Amino acid sequence: MAGNDKRRGAVRKQGTKKGMVVGSGGQRRKGLQGKGPTPKAENRVTHPAKKRADARKQTEQQQQKRRKAAETAPELVAGRNPVTECIRAGVPATGLYVALGIDTDERVTEAVERAADRGISVVEVQRGELDRMTGGALHQGMALQVPPYDYAHPEDVLTKAHNSGTTPLLVALDGVTDPRNLGAVVRSAAAFGAHGVLLPQRRSAGMTAVAWRTSAGAAARIPVARATNLNRSLKDLKSQGLMVVGLDADSDVDSDDLELATEPLVVVVGSEGRGLSRLVRQTCDQAVSIPMAGGVESLNASVAAGVVLSEVARRRRLR
Incomplete structure (x- = not known):
């Protein structure tokens, strides 16, 4: 009988019994169990998609660091007229750079004298160094270093408007990303009696040196506030x-019929391309267009703001 035979080789030695083989459901059973859903490609350590995702993340982190560094770095206003106007306006400058061997005129003389009177350091540098500092901008041998802009809070701007003794007038920009347009709007706002300018924190130009230059120092006379959410503000x-x-260029009401001009008012200016965003357009109490001759589709954002603010100022003078 099999298993009872005492002949050599007829009985398997102890400890040599053949166990269950791979795939039988016994040995290495855990290795046969499911391991859950397959991870996404970008989550697999050795997958090329993971390497690409890590590279994108690193690039985004570097860009974020550069943006933060740019926000905290001092700005340089370049050019004789902008520098002189900024010093006249009392822009909180920290240094005036003048190229060696510059051809002096009344603007250079005035800027240097006013800077010295205000305790602003006047530093002579090589023209090549000034080219590097201003990024190749047309500096005409002069550049003014200003600290990062100190934005106001929207509530503080409104409080200042109420305390001014005049009817509040604010300007809000929705999606204006060109700092030259921002500077021009700030200049128009100051010229026509607005009490402040409101910017969204994202997707908007900031008060850079370019904006300072275009505003011709007006940014030192009128507060610019940043709102976390423009529509909510x-x-x-x-x-x-x-x-x-x-x-809004598509509005049936034009600026000549702006009856709300004498009321406490916020004038919202959209970007040149898409105009006002949908939510901001819905929040507006009224939309107005600017009457123009045929063949002209739209105006630059800063020009449009100046036209409407001029009409508001005219109506307020006549009331």
Whole structure:
């Protein structure tokens, strides 16, 4: 009988019994169990997609660091007229750079004298060094170093408007990304009696040296505030009694019929390309367009703002 035979080789030695083989459901059973869903490619350590995802993340982190460094780095206003106007306006400058061997004129003389009177350091540098510092901008031998802009809070701007003794007038920019347009709007706002300018924190130009230069120092006379959410800030202003008017080329009401001009007002200017965003357009109490001759589709954002602010100022003078 098999298993009882005492002949050599007829009985398997102890400890040599053949166990269950791979795939039988016994040995290495855990190795046969499911391991869950397959991870995404970018989560697999050795997958090329993981390497690409890590590279993108590193690039984004570097860009974020550069943006933060740019926000905290001092700005340089270049050019004789912009520098002189900024010093006249009392821009909080920290240094005036003048190229060696510069051809002096009344602007250079005035800028140096005013800077010295205000305790601003006047430093002579080689023209090549000034080229490097200004990034190749047309500096005409002069550049003014200004600290990062100190943005106001929207509530502080409104408080200042209420305490001014005149009807509040604010300007809000929706998606204006060109710092030259921002500077020009700030200059127009100051010229026509606005009490402040409101910017969204994202997707908007900031008060860089280019904006300072275009504003011709007006940014030192009128506060510029940043809102975390522009649409929410506009709703808050409405709840405090201000009317919101947006510039919209498709509106049937033109600026000549802007009856709200004498009310506490916020004028909202959109970008040149897409105009006002949908949510901001819905928040506006009224949309107005600017009457123009045929063949002209739209105006630059800063020009449009100047036209409407001029009309607001005219109506307020006549009331």
